[in-house]
Amino acid sequence: MDSEGSTRAPGAVEPVMSDRVVTVPNALSLLRLVLVPVFVWLLVFEHAYGWSFAILLVSGASDWADGKLARLLDQSSSLGALLDPAADRIYMIVIPICLGVRDIVPWWLIGVLIGRDLLLLAAVPILRTRGLTALPVTYVGKAATFSLMYGFPFVLGGQIDNWLGDVFHPIGWAFLIWGTGMYVWSFVQYWWQVVLVVRHVPRAR
Structure with a gap:
């Protein structure tokens, strides 16, 4: 799920949100949040472009996977509805700022x-x-x-x-x-x- 939300075709069944906390999609969203300070350290302080690039790839893959798995495993949750867009928003702010600090963007x-x-x-x-x-x-x-x-x-x-x-x-x-x-x-x-x-x-x- 991206930071702009999601759309559904007319007549599509809305996922049922649960109060579960421990789910695979939530774990992936949490992983993305944990990787934010790691990314900042590697890029801004260590100048490790390769590892920073790898973290963004992993984060992008998990961003796609958490929404997909939430539907496939029927693990849509209220917490996930908050974590996923929050992680997207944080990345959309942190990544460009870090790239600006390194004069890349x-x-x-x-x-x-x-x-x-x-x-x-x-x-x-x-x-x-x-x-x-x-x-x-x-x-x-x-x-x-x-x-x-x-x-x-x-x-x-x-x-x-x-x-x-x-x-x-x-x-x-x-x-x-x-x-x-x-x-x-x-x-x-x-x-x-x-x-x-x-x-x-x-x-x-």
Whole structure:
């Protein structure tokens, strides 16, 4: 599950959320959270590009696997619904900042990505006045997050001093540029939804 949430086809059965804590998906989400400080240490302090790249690959694989396993094993839980997007959000903030510190990604791009998320948070109080906590997810937002989650690791992999770095570098920047463009466009979509909510949904009592 990516940080933009998930969408379902009309008529699809919603997963039943349980109060279970010890599940395979929750363990994978927790692993991703634990790997955050490890990633920061390896990249910022040890300059270990190869190991940092490996951690991002493992994190990306676990991000895909936890949602898949939650459905296959019928282990959707309320805790998992919080852990998974929280881990995604933390990665989307920590990874670009660390890449900026190492001069791998320009700070203006980092500012665009983080600024977009902060401006989206500004919509939460507005939605709450209408009795809402979230907006319908857009496929552009999901595609943007997907592209960025792959773009950052491959841009980092481009720093590896061998032929793999030469291959990863253009792939990473292709994902990153495309993902950033969609990230900004999804911001416009979400705020247009906010405008429609303000116009057509009465204030909650």
